[in-house]
Amino acid sequence: xxxxxxxxxxxxxxxxxxxxxxxxxxxxxxxxxxxxxxxxxxxxxxxxxxxxxxxxxxxxxxxxxxxxxxxxxxxxxxxxxxxxxxxxxxxxxxxxxxxxxxxxxxxxxxx
Amino acid sequence: xxxxxxxxxxxxxxxxxxxxxxxxxxxxxxxxxxxxxxxxxxxxxxxxxxxxxxxxxxxxxxxxxxxxxxxxxxxxxxxxxxxxxxxxxxxxxxxxxxxxxxxxxxxxxxxxx
Numbered sequence: 001x002x003x004x005x006x007x008x009x010x011x012x013x014x015x016x017x018x019x020x021x022x023x024x025x026x027x028x029x030x031x032x033x034x035x036x037x038x039x040x041x042x043x044x045x046x047x048x049x050x051x052x053x054x055x056x057x058x059x060x061x062x063x064x065x066x067x068x069x070x071x072x073x074x075x076x077x078x079x080x081x082x083x084x085x086x087x088x089x090x091x092x093x094x095x096x097x098x099x100x101x102x103x104x105x106x107x108x109x110x111x
Numbered sequence: 112x113x114x115x116x117x118x119x120x121x122x123x124x125x126x127x128x129x130x131x132x133x134x135x136x137x138x139x140x141x142x143x144x145x146x147x148x149x150x151x152x153x154x155x156x157x158x159x160x161x162x163x164x165x166x167x168x169x170x171x172x173x174x175x176x177x178x179x180x181x182x183x184x185x186x187x188x189x190x191x192x193x194x195x196x197x198x199x200x201x202x203x204x205x206x207x208x209x210x211x212x213x214x215x216x217x218x219x220x221x222x223x224x
Contacts, residue, residue, distance in 0.1 A: 004153065032210050043115070043201050043215030044154070089153060097142060097161055097209045098169065101153030 003027055004092050006102035014110050019077040021105050023090035028071065032093040035064060035075050037086045038104070044089060048075070080109045113137055115216035117202050123222045124192045132187040132219050134202030142205045143185035144213060145177060147198040154201060160185055161209070192223045
């Protein structure tokens with residue numbers, strides 16, 4: 001049973017527009033979340049994190065929103081750039097050094 | 112700083128063969144991890160080492176063994192490879208606390224025939 005779900009396998013967005021990537025989780029005990037970006041033939045690279053004591057965290061063009069009551073987080077990229085084309089994973093900290101990863105969303109930013 | 116390095120990058124094995132995937136980090140991190148990534152699935156934790164001298168099972172440990180050789184190196188061994196172990200394997204490390212960001216290596220693509 002997938003505890004962290006990314007229901008959109010892919011997303012296409014025009015350059016300059018907003019990209020919104022979504023992630024749902026089932027366990028209300030999860031209290032720390034990460035987003036990673038992955039290019040082909042490379043390992044995932046850390047993008048941004050959020051703790052459950054916040055509902056928003058911002059880093060440049062990237063903002064993560066957390067809605068604890070809905071068990072939902074989203075990553076906003078504004079403005080989207082062609083270099084943002086990658087697979088994005090959300091991950092939830094489940095305790096004892098373990099993160100549970102979603103299945104990923106492939107973002108394509110069209111020039 | 113190379114970060115996290117993994118060898119080999121690619122490997123093809125026959126069923127029943129054994130091999131060891133190597134991982135090293137130069138960030139002086141305490142914790143290291145092995146994940147596998149399969150199509151349509153997220154990264155799944157195989158084993159982790161919270162600190163030098165300790166190893167623990169993750170979500171999918173069956174068919175694998177690990178060795179934390181020293182603070183820098185963490186290897187993953189397949190004793191008798193099976194086609195179900197065809198996957199991309201990622202090693203990662205993190206600094207101190209259990210929620211610290213994990214930094215990933217470039218991956219090893221393994222095919223078992």
